[in-house]
Amino acid sequence: MRTNQRCESMNSSIKKFLHASYSLREFVTLIDVAMTKLRHVEREDDYNSRHSSPPILGPKNALKTYHEQCAKLYTRNMYYKVADQIKAEHAYFVNNCEDNGESFSYSLSKFQHEDRVYNVHYHPQEETFTCHCLLFETDGYLCRHIWPVMKYRHMKIVPQSLLLKRWSKNAKADLPLELKQHSIEKQQLFEMARQASLALDTNLLSYYACKSEQSYTKAKQEVATLTAMFKDAVPLESNTADSDSGRYQTYQENENITRDPTPCRTKGSAYAGNNRDNVTIDMSDGAVKTKRKCSNCYSADHNRRTCPQLVGLPLPHSQQPSPSNRA
Incomplete structure (x- = not known):
């Protein structure tokens, strides 16, 4: 958050995409959509400002x-x-x-x-x-x-x-874009500033390149070549802000990500007695797992078919094997 967001109407622009009933996942997704739209509108405004002129008053006007x-x-x-x-x-x-x-x-x-x-x-x-x-x-x-x-x-x-x-129109042209030993947050700000400056400089290139099919095709080829060249050079730059995020193999190893809360047994659990003791929680993913137990004595080391209390007794009709299984 920045202090100039009030005069730039950033809060009112983001508020159009959000609602109090949205979940955290929907909130992050909609914030990304809102920022994408703001960047698109900013590029459109920069293009109109640099390649068109507003209507000016007549020559007889003193001002x-x-x-x-x-x-x-x-x-x-x-x-x-x-x-x-x-x-x-x-x-x-x-x-x-x-x-x-x-x-x-x-x-x-x-x-x-x-x-x-x-x-x-x-x-x-x-x-x-x-x-x-x-x-x-x-x-x-x-x-x-x-x-x-x-x-x-x-x-x-x-x-x-x-x-x-x-x-002014050239507000993004002369930004301090030199790369020094800064924090990750400042490096990310410099990368965003450089991206905005390059987008501003390529507006004039796009304007003249789309005038003919030949220049358009050549511009596409040159841009693809430059993109591939700069993409191959990214892993060699160890001071970029994105290189720090590559040392995490999974999201569990990243301490910057908020993890799910640890599940706990509530007072209103449906299990009671031995049934409740047989409930286990996998701490790796937080899943609640129930052990297989006997429906007669509620023991977890056997089922009803091998229950010591029912050995030698006939099984209920609902649990007797079918004729196909007997064969």
């Missing part, structure tokens, strides 16, 4: 430069959120500007809501803005109160300090 800059930097979904904030800035206007020496303080009001005042601070040296609504500090993109101040100061482009790389 077109803001839209174009944000459309080139942000992903498709994040651009729509930023565009909504830019469209909502027309309802706000600057009331007052105070020069504090190293910074400027602006007070804004909303049209037909003069009683609501918003304060925005601008630091020219760092080119940073702070608003008391804290939308930029919380979600990472500019609020509707900072855009009127930028327009008031006649800024043609957005400062780079206000464009976080976290929501």
Whole structure:
């Protein structure tokens, strides 16, 4: 679990696949299905962000430069959120500007809501803005109160300090992917990050390879060759996270797997007396086994046919052998 799952709606996405009545096995299976769907949606969003452009406002719009800059930097979904904030800035206007020496303080009001005042601070040296609504500090993109101040100061482009790389198209390109002596958990995170980075780089390859049948066939052959080459090289890398799991022959030897609880006799057992003592439990798999016993004296060393108490006595009609067996 990570701290950024709340803003990325991870909890609500996984909740759609789960229910309180599901068993533990169904829970693990559905979690895998949910993560597979999230990865598929993420790859689709990356493809749309890198190979298509969102609709931009007309050339007569004064804030077109803001839209174009944000459309080139942000992903498709994040651009729509930023565009909504830019469209909502027309309802706000600057009331007052105070020069504090190293910074400027602006007070804004909303049209037909003069009683609501918003304060925005601008630091020219760092080119940073702070608003008391804290939308930029919380979600990472500019609020509707900072855009009127930028327009008031006649800024043609957005400062780079206000464009976080976290929501950019190239957020996965420059990750720390070097392999060092880390724990197994960090190595798994690095492997996932490298996989996401390669998937991002191969999007452009897939886009041009599918244009013709010849390039598509060649790309398939090259990918199959590279896959076989890298697959053969995996056992030689002893520092990978998957190599640690190969030392377990069975799941009973793996201490990271939760085992079944040890069966115990309950108070409401159907057996009583000698019958209960003849019940054994196989500790290897937890199966309950009952020894074969005599139906007359309930002893486990013989059956009814060889019971010492019934030797020389005729057997009941239900246990007498059939005529075919006598022959």
